[in-house]
Amino acid sequence: MIVVMSANATEEHLKITVGHIEDLGYRAHILRGVERNVIACIGDERGKPQLLGLEVLDGVDKVMPVLAPYKLAARVKGVSRQPVPVSVNCVFGENNFCIIAGPCSVESEEQIMQAAKIVRAAGANALRGGAYKPRSSTYAFQGMGEEGLKLLALAKQETGLPIVTELMDVQQLEVVLRYADVIQVGARNMQNFSLLRELGKIRNPVLLKRGLSATVEELLMSAEYILAEGNPNVILCERGIRTYETATRNTLDLNAIPVLLERTHLPVIVDPSHGTGVARYVSPMTKAALACGADGAIIEVHPDPANALSDGNQSLDSAAFAQLMTELKPLAEAMKKEMSVKHTAR
Numbered sequence: 001m002i003v004v005m006s007a008n009a010t011e012e013h014l015k016i017t018v019g020h021i022e023d024l025g026y027r028a029h030i031l032r033g034v035e036r037n038v039i040a041c042i043g044d045e046r047g048k049p050q051l052l053g054l055e056v057l058d059g060v061d062k063v064m065p066v067l068a069p070y071k072l073a074a075r076v077k078g079v080s081r082q083p084v085p086v087s088v089n090c091v092f093g094e095n096n097f098c099i100i101a102g103p104c105s106v107e108s109e110e111q112i113m114q115a116a117k118i119v120r121a122a123g124a125n126a127l128r129g130g131a132y133k134p135r136s137s138t139y140a141f142q143g144m145g146e147e148g149l150k151l152l153a154l155a156k157q158e159t160g161l162p163i164v165t166e167l168m169d170v171q172q173l174e175v176v177l178r179y180a181d182v183i184q185v186g187a188r189n190m191q192n193f194s195l196l197r198e199l200g201k202i203r204n205p206v207l208l209k210r211g212l213s214a215t216v217e218e219l220l221m222s223a224e225y226i227l228a229e230g231n232p233n234v235i236l237c238e239r240g241i242r243t244y245e246t247a248t249r250n251t252l253d254l255n256a257i258p259v260l261l262e263r264t265h266l267p268v269i270v271d272p273s274h275g276t277g278v279a280r281y282v283s284p285m286t287k288a289a290l291a292c293g294a295d296g297a298i299i300e301v302h303p304d305p306a307n308a309l310s311d312g313n314q315s316l317d318s319a320a321f322a323q324l325m326t327e328l329k330p331l332a333e334a335m336k337k338e339m340s341v342k343h344t345a346r
């Protein structure tokens with residue numbers, strides 16, 4: 001931590017502040033400036049009282065951290081980014097642009113089977129589908145629960161696609177683990193720290209979505225909860241944030257992609273479906289995500305969007321998804337990203 005003294009701080013203020021820093025168990029190193037003095041506090045803050053409290057002292061202007069508050073998620077300069085493998089055909093990182101696609105919710109056997117075949121045929125790497133749905137309204141469709149998970153397993157058996165599905169509560173962990181390859185933590189649960197800690201104790205990849213109003217730093221601190229418990233397999237997802245703009249459901253924060261790629265070694269993907277909330281904006285924003293360096297995208301695809309039980313308005317139908325996948329390929333090539341999937345014949 002760095003303690004910045006006020007311009008009008010006296011020598012007495014400086015002395016008292018240094019005394020406080022040393023009493024808290026740190027070494028204090030004074031850096032004398034022309035206009036103001038700065039004190040570098042040396043020592044590990046973990047397990048000690050917080051230095052931020054020094055801001056209340058007379059003569060102290062502000063207390064600032066020197067290091068990022070996440071250590072395991074941080075990218076070390078010169079060290080390459082860590083891939084997160086899900087299956088042979090689905091590795092996040094390593095210059096791949098991986099596509100997770102499928103409906104917002106699993107609705108029936110017919111619907112998920114159709115969706116799985118559509119996304120596989122178009123070249124998706126993994127199948128998404130929610131069985132436990134975090135809906136803003138308690139009266140909206142809440143998902144099929146374990147029945148939905150069983151249908152996802154059936155779709156996996158049929159297509160070979162690994163399954164990405166949301167876990168809303170620690171209580172469902174055991175059952176979700178029986179069926180899921182990647183566990184999705186939804187935006188509303190990004191700061192559910194007890195859930196994150198439990199996900200740190202398993203080794204399945206976790207797709208961690210950015211909270212509705214969370215900063216990039218808060219997203220990384222949430223990832224740190226999972227990493228700190230021992231699970232290195234975290235994929236981050238920018239899914240749009242709340243802004244004053246109402247023309248779209250959320251504002252897809254593409255700035256976050258290059259920022260995250262610089263700050264963390266974890267793979268970063270984009271969710272243009274929730275990021276825009278409008279099916280016809282999904283294609284341009286997926287392309288933009290690819291262009292700004294993302295490692296992939298998660299896209300809502302439904303065989304019959306007009307009759308979907310959730311998020312039909314932002315879901316692509318079979319033709320629109322196939323077209324998007326075709327249009328992404330030359331862009332991926334230009335970005336030196338790999339999009340090929342080698343499926344065995346079925």
Ligand code: PEP
Nearest residue numbers: 104186187188209239274
């Ligand atoms: C979803 O993926 O269907 C979903 C609910 O996403 P989010 O948590 O980003 O709103």
Ligand code: MN
Nearest residue numbers: 104300310311
């Ligand atoms: Mn959805």
